Amino acid sequence: xxxxxxxxxxxxxxxxxxxxxxxxxxxxxxxxxxxxxxxxxxxxxxxxxxxxxxxxxxxxxxxxxxxxxxxxxxxxxxxxxxxxxxxxxxxxxxxxxxxxxxxxxxxxxxxxxxxxxxxxxxxxxxxxxxxxxxxxxxxxxxxxxxxxxxxxxxxxxxxxxxxxxxxxxxxxxxxxxxxxxxxxxxxxxxxxxxxxxxxxxxxxxxxxxxxxxxxxxxxxxxxxxxxxxxxxxxxxxxxxxxxxxxxxxxx
Amino acid sequence: xxxxxxxxxxxxxxxxxxxxxxxxxxxxxxxxxxxxxxxxxxxxxxxxxxxxxxxxxxxxxxxxxxxxxxxxxxxxxxxxxxxxxxxxxxxxxxxxxxxxxxxxxxxxxxxxxxxxxxxxxxxxxxxxxxxxxxxxxxxxxxxxxxxxxxxxxxxxxxxxxxxxxxxxxxxxxxxxxxxxxxxxxxxxxxxxxxxxxxxxxxxxxxxxxxxxxxxxxxxxxxxxxxx
Amino acid sequence: xxxxxxxxxxxxxxxxxxxxxxxxxxxxxxxxxxxxxxxxxxxxxxxxxxxxxxxxxxxxxxxxxxxxxxxxxxxxxxxxxxxxxxxxxxxxxxxxxxxxxxxxxxxxxxxxxxxxxxxxxxxxxxxxxxxxxxxxxxxxxxxxxxxxxxxxxxxxxxxxxxxxxxxxxxxxxxxxxxxxxxxxxxxxxxxxxxxxxxxxxxxxxx
Numbered sequence: 001x002x003x004x005x006x007x008x009x010x011x012x013x014x015x016x017x018x019x020x021x022x023x024x025x026x027x028x029x030x031x032x033x034x035x036x037x038x039x040x041x042x043x044x045x046x047x048x049x050x051x052x053x054x055x056x057x058x059x060x061x062x063x064x065x066x067x068x069x070x071x072x073x074x075x076x077x078x079x080x081x082x083x084x085x086x087x088x089x090x091x092x093x094x095x096x097x098x099x100x101x102x103x104x105x106x107x108x109x110x111x112x113x114x115x116x117x118x119x120x121x122x123x124x125x126x127x128x129x130x131x132x133x134x135x136x137x138x139x140x141x142x143x144x145x146x147x148x149x150x151x152x153x154x155x156x157x158x159x160x161x162x163x164x165x166x167x168x169x170x171x172x173x174x175x176x177x178x179x180x181x182x183x184x185x186x187x188x189x190x191x192x193x194x195x196x197x198x199x200x201x202x203x204x205x206x207x208x209x210x211x212x213x214x215x216x217x218x219x220x221x222x223x224x225x226x227x228x229x230x231x232x233x234x235x236x237x238x239x240x241x242x243x244x245x246x247x248x249x250x251x
Numbered sequence: 252x253x254x255x256x257x258x259x260x261x262x263x264x265x266x267x268x269x270x271x272x273x274x275x276x277x278x279x280x281x282x283x284x285x286x287x288x289x290x291x292x293x294x295x296x297x298x299x300x301x302x303x304x305x306x307x308x309x310x311x312x313x314x315x316x317x318x319x320x321x322x323x324x325x326x327x328x329x330x331x332x333x334x335x336x337x338x339x340x341x342x343x344x345x346x347x348x349x350x351x352x353x354x355x356x357x358x359x360x361x362x363x364x365x366x367x368x369x370x371x372x373x374x375x376x377x378x379x380x381x382x383x384x385x386x387x388x389x390x391x392x393x394x395x396x397x398x399x400x401x402x403x404x405x406x407x408x409x410x411x412x413x414x415x416x417x418x419x420x421x422x423x424x425x426x427x428x429x430x431x432x433x434x435x436x437x438x439x440x441x442x443x444x445x446x447x448x449x450x451x452x453x454x455x456x457x458x459x460x461x462x463x464x465x466x467x468x469x470x471x472x473x474x475x476x477x478x
Numbered sequence: 479x480x481x482x483x484x485x486x487x488x489x490x491x492x493x494x495x496x497x498x499x500x501x502x503x504x505x506x507x508x509x510x511x512x513x514x515x516x517x518x519x520x521x522x523x524x525x526x527x528x529x530x531x532x533x534x535x536x537x538x539x540x541x542x543x544x545x546x547x548x549x550x551x552x553x554x555x556x557x558x559x560x561x562x563x564x565x566x567x568x569x570x571x572x573x574x575x576x577x578x579x580x581x582x583x584x585x586x587x588x589x590x591x592x593x594x595x596x597x598x599x600x601x602x603x604x605x606x607x608x609x610x611x612x613x614x615x616x617x618x619x620x621x622x623x624x625x626x627x628x629x630x631x632x633x634x635x636x637x638x639x640x641x642x643x644x645x646x647x648x649x650x651x652x653x654x655x656x657x658x659x660x661x662x663x664x665x666x667x668x669x670x671x672x673x674x675x676x677x678x679x680x681x682x683x684x
Contacts, residue, residue: 082471134425141422148412151490157475158408162422165404165468169426176429179453183436256581263579267564274566335560338528343579344552478529 011088011228018221025218032211040204054118058201060110062209063103064128067135068170070100070216074142075167078160090156091231093163094146095224099216101139107132127178134173138166152231260345261353268357278326282319282362283369289315290373301378308377309387309438313431315373316366316391320398321427323362324406324419327355327399328473332410338477347473348466355403355469356396363395379442386441386451393454394434400461400469401426407472430457479503479539480525480630480661486533487520494520496533500680504629507652507662509670512682518665519559519634521682525663526556526632538630552581554630561619565608569593569618572607577625584625592624593617595651597644613639623651631655631662646671 040058074096081089111129112122123129142159149155272278293311297303331337340350370391374384405423409415437450479502486496494517502508510518523529525536527543527550536543543550563572570589577584584592593603596617607615616639623631631652637645649671652662656676664670670677 134428137421137425141418141425144418144421145408148409148414148418154475154478158472161404161468161472161475162408165426168464169429172429173425176432176453180432180436183440259583260579260581263575267567267575267579270571271564271566330564333560334564335558335562336564338556338558338560339562339576340579341528342526342551342554342556344548344581346548474528478523 011091014088015225015228018225022218022221025214025221029211029214029218032207032214036204036207036211039200039207054114056110056114058204058208060107060114061205062212063110064107064132065209066212066216067100067104067107067132069213070096070103071135071139071163071170072167074100075163078163082157082160082164087156090160091224091227092220093160094156094227095220096216097139097143097146097159098223099219101136101143103212103216104132104136104139108136125177125181127174127181130177131170131174135170138162138169142166257345257349260343261349264340264350264353265357265360268354269360272357272361278323279361279365282323283365285322286315286319286366286369287373289318290376294376304376305378305442308374308379309383309435309442312370312373312377312387313390313394313435313438316370316395317398317427317431319366320363320395320402321420321423323358324402324423325416326362327358327403327406328410329406332476337410337473341473341477347470351403351466351469351473352400352462355399355466358403359396359399363399367391367395379438383438383441386447387438389451390434390437390447390454393451393458394430397430397454397458397461398427400458400465401430404465404468404472407469407476410473410476430454433457480508480663481537481540482521482525482534483537484534485521485524485531485536487517487524487529487531489517489520495682498534500678502661502663502678504659504661505656505676507656507664507670507672507677509677509679510663510665510682511667511679516682518682522556522558522632522634522663522665526554526558527551528556553628554632555580555622555626555628556632557619557622557636558634561615563607563615563618566606568604569598569607569610569614569621570603572618573621573625576622580622580626582626582628588625589621592621595624596621596647611639613641613644616640617644620648623648623655629660631660631664633662633664635665635667637666637668 036058041055074093077089077093077096080086081093108129111132115124115129116122142163145159145162146155149158290312293307294304297307328337331340340354341347343350367388370387371384374387379387402419402423405419405426408422409419412418433450433453437447437454440450441447481501482498485498487494498521500508510521512518520529524531527536527547530544538546538550538553562576563569567575570586570593573589573593574584574586577589590600590603594600598614598617598621602610602614607618610618616636620636636648640648645668652664652670653672653676655662656672
């Protein structure tokens with residue numbers, strides 16, 4: 001990548017750069033996902049406590065990590081946008097939200113799929129799952145705030161403020177739900193797999209995490225390009241013809 | 252901008268809002284009626300068995316108080332936004348976050364304090380007694396201002412937006428969860444004999460945190476809404 | 479003095495104006511005219527600091543108003559489209575509360591005199607504002623101009639809903655303000671009946 005970052009802070013310069021990067025990230029992501037899933041589903045040893053059902057954690061844990069990580073990154077772009085008033089930052093935050101929400105939903109879904117054979121219930125109120133649920137609501141809030149406000153500038157800034165407020169909330173939620181679990185003694189379930197994990201299990205989870213991360217970058221870059229094209233009708237967009245031309249060629 | 256001017260501006264805002272509330276007494280009454288109705292729905296739903304009611308009492312009362320606060324949020328800024336008083340407030344040459352604290356404080360006195368004062372009666376309805384009632388009142392006394400401060404952020408974000416009633420609920424409820432946990436937890440702990448001090452301290456911490464952080468977010472949201 | 483440097487603004491997808499440069503000296507009034515939707519109110523709101531400009535900046539006495547913040551808003555009186563009065567308060571209560579919150583407290587007598595100066599008689603001072611007509615409410619909002627000592631006045635269509643007599647009274651008040659070294663930016667559809675050398679016209683074409 002170019003050393004002169006500032007050059008790419010303008011949408012016009014970023015658009016073609018993003019376009020060139022996407023295929024690389026996508027291909028490597030898919031490759032890693034295949035490797036990770038194979039390792040997780042076939043190579044890693046059977047857990048002596050939970051049998052084969054535990055293998056869902058190779059999707060569940062990386063998805064949960066990604067959902068939290070993406071929220072923080074989204075909040076970071078939101079903060080940069082508010083501080084530096086940079087349009088591209090807001091567009092990045094807008095692009096991240098749907099992918100983050102998707103991973104959150106995936107984490108919740110796989111959590112339920114794990115919970116049923118392991119604990120006998122589709123849902124357990126442990127700290128991580130409950131935090132994921134609240135995180136999903138926060139993603140929904142960021143996205144709904146954006147779609148409800150017609151003025152693009154106001155939508156950008158309002159959802160940015162909410163994203164930042166939410167980032168403070170997530171650790172507080174996690175702590176408070178753990179507290180709540182200790183309060184109500186019965187529910188001492190935890191989604192942690194225990195301190196001992198075979199090396200292959202860890203490797204598989206790490207590979208999946210990296211795969212998800214690269215996938216996210218590819219998808220987010222593609223989405224931010226769509227957002228740029230959508231917004232190109234803003235009067236401040238000087239190089240209109242070039243961007244539409246690229247978009248047309250890309251199809 | 253000396254200290255006395257800030258104080259004059261804040262007290263002026265509080266006085267005006269309290270005067271307006273006195274002229275429209277129905278606003279304060281609505282929060283109280285809502286609390287009573289919601290709290291009464293639960294026994295109707297789960298049956299009158301005292302042991303059950305005592306178990307769910309703290310949670311139900313806290314959720315009812317939380318929902319009452321949520322419903323009152325559209326009254327924090329909307330009227331001022333519509334008649335132009337809000338933009339005049341933003342132009343006051345004093346730090347906006349401080350003015351916001353005044354505004355939210357007035358709102359709490361009108362919509363939140365009646366809930367705190369009525370809660371012992373409702374607590375009796377659920378079979379709470381003695382010390383637990385005291386803890387209930389303390390938890391609501393610490394918790395409802397926090398809910399107002401946090402809720403004001405949501406109220407400011409959705410000013411003038413279509414469907415803001417539901418949207419503000421979605422934005423604000425995730426932020427309310429810790430307060431609910433500590434608040435209901437205080438009463439439950441007290442009833443279990445453990446004592447509610449730990450939860451009450453956490454509630455106090457939430458209140459202090461919200462007093463320092465929420466006004467900044469609310470002020471930013473107000474400016475965004477007025478652009 | 480107030481200066482706009484390379485100001486640019488757009489609303490939604492429409493560019494309202496760009497590269498706008500204008501200077502308003504003390505003792506003068508800038509009349510902003512133009513079609514509906516040409517950006518007059520947006521320009522006034524940029525001057526009031528309620529709306530940050532997309533491009534360019536506004537200077538007050540040579541300093542950027544975004545840096546001055548409260549130091550700047552303490553120098554201006556802004557009366558926009560909305561009157562900024564509460565329906566459940568009387569005109570007297572509204573006026574005294576507005577002035578006090580803005581940092582310019584006034585006495586009851588001072589407030590009464592201001593309301594009378596703009597043509598609202600005594601009995602009206604104690605009615606709830608919701609029973610007043612549009613024109614009367616506008617007068618309550620404008621009564622601030624008789625009590626404000628701030629140098630910069632930003633008025634958005636102040637003469638709307640006013641009859642000829644009231645328009646004359648407000649214009650006279652503006653004249654006094656300018657003579658005292660104040661300055662004003664006024665969005666208006668009508669001609670402001672002030673001496674030509676004190677008025678600068680800016681037409682926005684949108």
